[in-house]
Amino acid sequence: xxxxxxxxxxxxLDGELPDPESALLLKRLERDDDLxxxxxRYSLIGxxxxxxxxxxxxxxxxxxxxxxxxxxxxxxxxxxxxxxSEALGRGVAGIAVAAGVAFGAVMLVQQVLSxxxxxxxxxxxxxxxxxxxxxxxDTGPLDAPAEPYVTPPAAAAPVGIAPAQLANYLVAHYGYxxxxxxxxxxxxxxxxxxxxxxxxxxxxxxxxxx
Amino acid sequence: MSLRxxxxxxxxxxxxxxxxxxxxxxxxxxxxxxxxxSYVGEFVCESAERTERLAITHRVRDxxxxxxxxxxxxxxxxxxxxxxxxxxxxxxxKLAIIERRSGRxxxxxxxxxxxxxMSSWYRVDSVGHETLEDFGxxxxxxxxxxxxxxFGYRLWIDLDTHMPVRSDLxxxxxxxxxxxxxxxxHMDDDIPDSAFEPAVDRRKxxxxxxxxxxxxxxxxxxxxxxxxxxxxxxxxxQSVAGSGGPVNHLVYSDGxxxxxxxxxxxxxxxxxxxxxxxxxxxxxFTTVVxxxxxxxxxxxxxxxxxxxxxxxxxxxxxxxxxxxxAADLRD
Numbered sequence: 001x002x003x004x005x006x007x008x009x010x011x012x013l014d015g016e017l018p019d020p021e022s023a024l025l026l027k028r029l030e031r032d033d034d035l036x037x038x039x040x041r042y043s044l045i046g047x048x049x050x051x052x053x054x055x056x057x058x059x060x061x062x063x064x065x066x067x068x069x070x071x072x073x074x075x076x077x078x079x080x081x082x083x084x085s086e087a088l089g090r091g092v093a094g095i096a097v098a099a100g101v102a103f104g105a106v107m108l109v110q111q112v113l114s115x116x117x118x119x120x121x122x123x124x125x126x127x128x129x130x131x132x133x134x135x136x137x138d139t140g141p142l143d144a145p146a147e148p149y150v151t152p153p154a155a156a157a158p159v160g161i162a163p164a165q166l167a168n169y170l171v172a173h174y175g176y177x178x179x180x181x182x183x184x185x186x187x188x189x190x191x192x193x194x195x196x197x198x199x200x201x202x203x204x205x206x207x208x209x210x
Numbered sequence: 211m212s213l214r215x216x217x218x219x220x221x222x223x224x225x226x227x228x229x230x231x232x233x234x235x236x237x238x239x240x241x242x243x244x245x246x247x248s249y250v251g252e253f254v255c256e257s258a259e260r261t262e263r264l265a266i267t268h269r270v271r272d273x274x275x276x277x278x279x280x281x282x283x284x285x286x287x288x289x290x291x292x293x294x295x296x297x298x299x300x301x302x303x304k305l306a307i308i309e310r311r312s313g314r315x316x317x318x319x320x321x322x323x324x325x326x327x328m329s330s331w332y333r334v335d336s337v338g339h340e341t342l343e344d345f346g347x348x349x350x351x352x353x354x355x356x357x358x359x360x361f362g363y364r365l366w367i368d369l370d371t372h373m374p375v376r377s378d379l380x381x382x383x384x385x386x387x388x389x390x391x392x393x394x395x396h397m398d399d400d401i402p403d404s405a406f407e408p409a410v411d412r413r414k415x416x417x418x419x420x421x422x423x424x425x426x427x428x429x430x431x432x433x434x435x436x437x438x439x440x441x442x443x444x445x446x447x448q449s450v451a452g453s454g455g456p457v458n459h460l461v462y463s464d465g466x467x468x469x470x471x472x473x474x475x476x477x478x479x480x481x482x483x484x485x486x487x488x489x490x491x492x493x494x495f496t497t498v499v500x501x502x503x504x505x506x507x508x509x510x511x512x513x514x515x516x517x518x519x520x521x522x523x524x525x526x527x528x529x530x531x532x533x534x535x536a537a538d539l540r541d
Contacts, residue, residue: 034384130378133385134258135488139495139516160487161496161505164303168451169507170489171298171309172420173470174289176444176461179244180363181468181491181509183266184379184388186279187255188490189298190287191262 233334233351236367240351243372246270250405251395252282257388257490269401278406288408299410306415307451328465331356331439342366344393345375353466358382359437359514360467361491371397379491381511388491418451428525431458431473431504435521437514439464454478462518469508469518476503486512495519 008025011017017025029036161169170189177185248269255262263282269275279289288299298307333354339347348366355362362384366376373395379388429445444461450472458473476482482498495515496505499522506519 129389130386132256132258132389133381133387135387135491135493136381136383136511139486139512160485161483161494163487163489165452166487166489166494166507167298167300168307168418168420168453169470169472169494169505170492171296171307172448172450172459172472173461173468173492173507174296175291175294175309176463176468176470177509178463178466178468179241180374180377180466181379183253183279183390184255184491185509186289187262187264187390188492190264190279190281190285190289190300191255191260191283191490 231336231349233336233353236336236349236351236372237334237353237365239372240365240367240374244374247371247373247397248399248401249371249373249395249397250401251392253390253392255388255390255490263393267401267405269406276406278408280409286410288410290406290408292406297408299408299415301410301415304415306412306417308417308419308421310419310421327439331360331437331464332362332466339369340366342375345395348375355382357438358511359517360464360510361387368395371395420450421448429458429460430525431460431471431502431522432525433460433462433471433518433521434523436462436518437464440467440469440518443468450474467508467510467514469506469510469515471518471522472505472507473499473502473522476501486515488512500524 012025174185250267252265265280265282267278274293277291281287285302290297296309335352337350337352340350342348345368348368351365353363362380364378365374368375375392377390378386380386440462443463446459447456448459450457453474454477460471462469482503483496487494492509493512494505494507495512497519504519504522506515
């Protein structure tokens with residue numbers, strides 16, 4: 001997240017972000033999980049600094065988001081001008097953003113306020129599982145920010161080494177992987193499919209069986 | 211996104227920055243557990259392409275590390291390690307590959323200390339505790355790369371055993387690309403030798419040995435540019451199945467991520483290969499340099515492999531290694 005986005009979030013929570021920028025920020029909130037989390041945390045910080053309880057803090061965040069949705073130029077007058085399903089989808093998304101951010105703020109504030117001063121802080125939340133993405137094939141230089149990222153079509157990828165040969169290399173590499181990733185490398189090795197036709201090209205060695 | 215999903219996400223984000231214990235302290239505990247504990251368990255490996263269950267048996271006895279990793283899917287593949295020797299059993303290919311690692315590398319040791327030099331390319335944070343369905347409360351630690359040349363980790367470390375009972379591997383954009391999640395874990399100091407016997411019929415396999423022919427020799431090839439923090443950790447000559455002759459094997463590591471570079475004469479009658487191949491989170495990038503096939507393999511983004519592989523030169527002709535300019539690499 002850039003410094004500019006952070007400043008926008010802060011200004012938004014203070015009610016000082018201009019409407020056009022608020023509209024753009026809402027669009028980002030709809031699709032950016034990290035940004036929603038940041039908004040929740042910022043609202044928590046503000047609430048704690050102000051000595052507020054959970055309900056006022058949550059209400060304030062929800063009110064900010066709701067007000068921004070209401071002010072968004074393309075949504076003025078409600079959703080009726082949009083085709084039915086799209087209007088409903090955008091409306092639900094906006095409400096979801098408001099509710100999600102507010103709910104996150106409530107949870108955070110509740111956790112902080114419920115901790116007794118002499119008790120070590122141990123926040124227990126149920127672990128969530130974000131979606132798993134494919135490994136990006138990008139081999140370009142790092143002279144530009146990583147985002148936005150577009151996965152190149154598979155057909156554009158150049159041909160690399162044969163999978164069977166990759167397995168041989170991975171066996172050789174496995175011993176040099178650090179303890180943290182060795183299990184991943186090993187799992188990838190025994191999970192990956194090897195084209196039988198390619199595997200046949202591996203010559204038999206003269207190694208006796210142990 | 212639905213309202214329910216949004217609320218769920220917010221719940222998931224309900225963790226706070228580090229408080230009582232640092233991420234480095236948790237990593238040190240985890241590293242000790244990984245290196246010294248004996249255990250039996252099952253875990254699920256999830257990636258974008260597939261989800262597969264694996265069983266692991268790990269024993270440390272009198273300084274000897276034994277490990278058996280078994281796919282619980284139909285193919286029945288196994289990886290069995292006895293100290294420096296690794297055997298990959300691929301019964302579906304009727305193939306077994308034996309790899310004896312050079313004994314002089316320090317890379318099989320403990321996790322690196324994420325202080326000083328390491329803090330220039332990784333940031334470690336304790337982000338609180340979360341409850342895992344199968345294990346209860348766990349400390350959550352993030353290891354985030356500060357550039358796009360390496361992967362990051364979010365680790366759930368069991369409060370009792372200090373084992374990483376879940377780990378999410380993420381790319382430079384923070385997208386999760388693999389998740390390893392234990393569904394069962396039992397610490398056991400009395401694992402018998404028989405637990406490391408492969409279930410496959412060895413007599414039906416073709417055996418191929420990949421062993422070092424010499425190690426720690428002055429490398430005949432070397433990288434002229436590497437990402438910040440990567441250093442040459444090992445160099446040697448070895449045999450690799452499917453290769454016509456001896457292969458130069460170089461290992462570059464930043465302490466956490468490692469890249470193996472293999473340099474060899476191209477196989478006779480075969481067109482040289484060029485491009486990227488993947489296996490789980492590990493990738494390979496191969497290219498041709500000075501008439502030799504150069505292949506970089508590692509659990510790093512493909513761009514890192516290309517960066518190193520394309521800079522490989524004969525040692526006699528290569529200038530001193532040049533790390534990538536750090537200022538150009540920050541996200």
